[in-house]
Amino acid sequence: MARLFGTDGVRGLANDELTPELALxxxxxAARVLAxxxxxxRPVAVVGxxxxxxxEMLEAAVVAGLASAGADVLKLGVLPTPAVAHLVTELSADxxxxxxxxxxxxxxxxxxxxxxxxxxxxxxxxxxxxxxxxASGPRPTGAQxxxxxxxxxAVDRYVAHLLETTTTSLAGLRIVVDCANxxxxxxAPDAYRKAGAEVIALHSEPDxxxxxxxxxxxxxxxxxxxxxxxxxxLGIAHDGDADRCLAVDADGQLVDGDQIMAVxxxxxxxxxxxxxxxxxxxxxxxxxxxLAMKERGIAVRTTAVGDRYVLEELRAGGYSLGxxxxxxxxxxxxxxxGDGLLTALQLMNRVAVTGTPLRELAAVMxxxxxxxxxxxxxxxxxVADAPEVRDAVxxxxxxxxxxGRVLLRPSGTEQLVRVMxxxxxxxxxQTAADRLAGVVASVG
Numbered sequence: 001m002a003r004l005f006g007t008d009g010v011r012g013l014a015n016d017e018l019t020p021e022l023a024l025x026x027x028x029x030a031a032r033v034l035a036x037x038x039x040x041x042r043p044v045a046v047v048g049x050x051x052x053x054x055x056e057m058l059e060a061a062v063v064a065g066l067a068s069a070g071a072d073v074l075k076l077g078v079l080p081t082p083a084v085a086h087l088v089t090e091l092s093a094d095x096x097x098x099x100x101x102x103x104x105x106x107x108x109x110x111x112x113x114x115x116x117x118x119x120x121x122x123x124x125x126x127x128x129x130x131x132x133x134x135a136s137g138p139r140p141t142g143a144q145x146x147x148x149x150x151x152x153x154a155v156d157r158y159v160a161h162l163l164e165t166t167t168t169s170l171a172g173l174r175i176v177v178d179c180a181n182x183x184x185x186x187x188a189p190d191a192y193r194k195a196g197a198e199v200i201a202l203h204s205e206p207d208x209x210x211x212x213x214x215x216x217x218x219x220x221x222x223x224x225x226x227x228x229x230x231x232x233x234l235g236i237a238h239d240g241d242a243d244r245c246l247a248v249d250a251d252g253q254l255v256d257g258d259q260i261m262a263v264x265x266x267x268x269x270x271x272x273x274x275x276x277x278x279x280x281x282x283x284x285x286x287x288x289x290x291l292a293m294k295e296r297g298i299a300v301r302t303t304a305v306g307d308r309y310v311l312e313e314l315r316a317g318g319y320s321l322g323x324x325x326x327x328x329x330x331x332x333x334x335x336x337x338g339d340g341l342l343t344a345l346q347l348m349n350r351v352a353v354t355g356t357p358l359r360e361l362a363a364v365m366x367x368x369x370x371x372x373x374x375x376x377x378x379x380x381x382x383v384a385d386a387p388e389v390r391d392a393v394x395x396x397x398x399x400x401x402x403x404g405r406v407l408l409r410p411s412g413t414e415q416l417v418r419v420m421x422x423x424x425x426x427x428x429x430q431t432a433a434d435r436l437a438g439v440v441a442s443v444g
Contacts, residue, residue, distance in 0.1 A: 005127075006413055008306065009110050010026060010111045011101055014107060023061040023099075025133045026133065027069075030129050031043050031066050032132055033132060034071075038094070042070065043066075043070065044092065046076055047074070047084075047098075048076035048077065048078070048079050048096075051181070051183065062099060067146030069139075069140070071146045072149070073149070074091055076154040079158060079183055079186075080243065084112075085114045085339075086118060086335065097114075099112075102243065103212055104212070105212060106208075117336060120308050162191045162342055163191065163195060165342060165345060166345050170352050173233050174230065174233050175235065178216055179203050180212050180215050180239055181211045182216065185205065188340075188341055192236075203215040220246055225252065242341060245329060246260075246327045247344070247358065255358060257328065262289055263362060264346055264347065264350065265293065267353075275319050279293055279298055279300050280310050280319050281310075282302065282305045283303070283407055284324060284325050287405065291365070292364055307323070307324060369424070374419075375441050376415060380411060404432075
């Protein structure tokens with residue numbers, strides 16, 4: 001049986017690949033596995049979701065699955081993924097369930113699981129949950145069936161936590177935030193205003209179907225135009241579940257996850273908060289990030305793509321900053337997973353503390369031209385490993401020599417092969433990426 005869990009939980013087309021039946025089974029199995037590992041008390045689970053329409057249906061299934069396995073459920077409502085991770089600890093829960101497909105289009109949905117302490121579950125526990133999906137045996141009855149309670153102040157609790165992570169007022173900063181019509185639509189504008197900023201909110205009116213629709217971190221062009229139009233100091237773009245943060249400067253120029261990490265790493269190194277003067281990044285990070293950090297005496301530890309691998313390296317080495325070019329940034333001193341709102345607050349705090357525009361702070365690194373092409377295929381793993389694809393990659397790498405690089409990998413969440421090329425100039429990178437994408441498409 002193929003592995004059910006991808007790099008970021010269970011994800012698929014809602015009511016087709018990710019059905020209510022599957023959601024119920026996953027939730028019930030997770031509760032059973034947790035109970036088997038610790039029989040000292042009745043399991044407690046917190047459940048949150050983003051505002052996409054299918055989340056209502058899947059939330060009902062997840063809650064039913066948990067309660068049917070004897071777990072008490074605290075329903076959090078619509079709020080960001082990192083809020084669920086935080087509230088696992090604050091509400092003394094054993095399990096956190098977030099129903100979201102993050103930056104994916106509205107028809108998709110997903111289930112993310114967090115264990116004790118708000119950490120993502122290790123592969124072994126996920127495998128055990130999958131193995132026990134269809135387990136039979138006696139079910140709880142009577143008073144042993146789980147109870148369900150609504151938590152009405154979940155967003156307020158999360159915002160209060162965020163505000164505790166920064167001590168500098170953002171008064172005087174005008175910002176635009178694009179909430180992607182997603183889970184941050186209430187929390188992000190509220191948090192930034194309470195931190196002192198003047199806030200202009202875009203795409204903050206979710207209706208269940210407009211999440212990630214030509215907005216948010218996957219479409220920052222609208223945000224860029226709004227920042228210029230309103231004369232704002234900077235803009236913040238979140239994705240559907242707000243575990244990502246990208247930014248734009250006052251001129252409307254994109255500041256990606258690599259640049260955000262560079263700004264934060266330099267600031268944390270100066271204040272002595274960057275553990276072992278080390279940043280954790282993935283193989284997708286731009287070569288310019290590595291060069292900039294080297295110039296400042298900051299080491300870069302590299303992991304596979306996926307925030308779970310960044311998290312593993314952060315925990316293993318005791319490091320204090322890591323993330324991805326896509327805007328997943330993890331600050332273990334304040335959060336157990338990527339948190340777009342936390343990242344935005346720390347970035348804006350750096351602007352406020354230094355009195356330096358974001359444009360100048362982001363200039364700490366120069367991005368090498370990088371082209372990413374997503375190629376739809378029928379079997380991403382088979383195509384990525386095909387001999388003709390490997391030969392084409394080797395040929396391009398030989399042409400680039402030591403002045404660029406190629407990264408070709410199957411997506412962790414979709415049936416895509418991602419082709420990334422970095423080169424000294426944009427034309428070379430684009431030509432090479434298009435050539436490789438053509439080979440991938442012909443195989444797939």
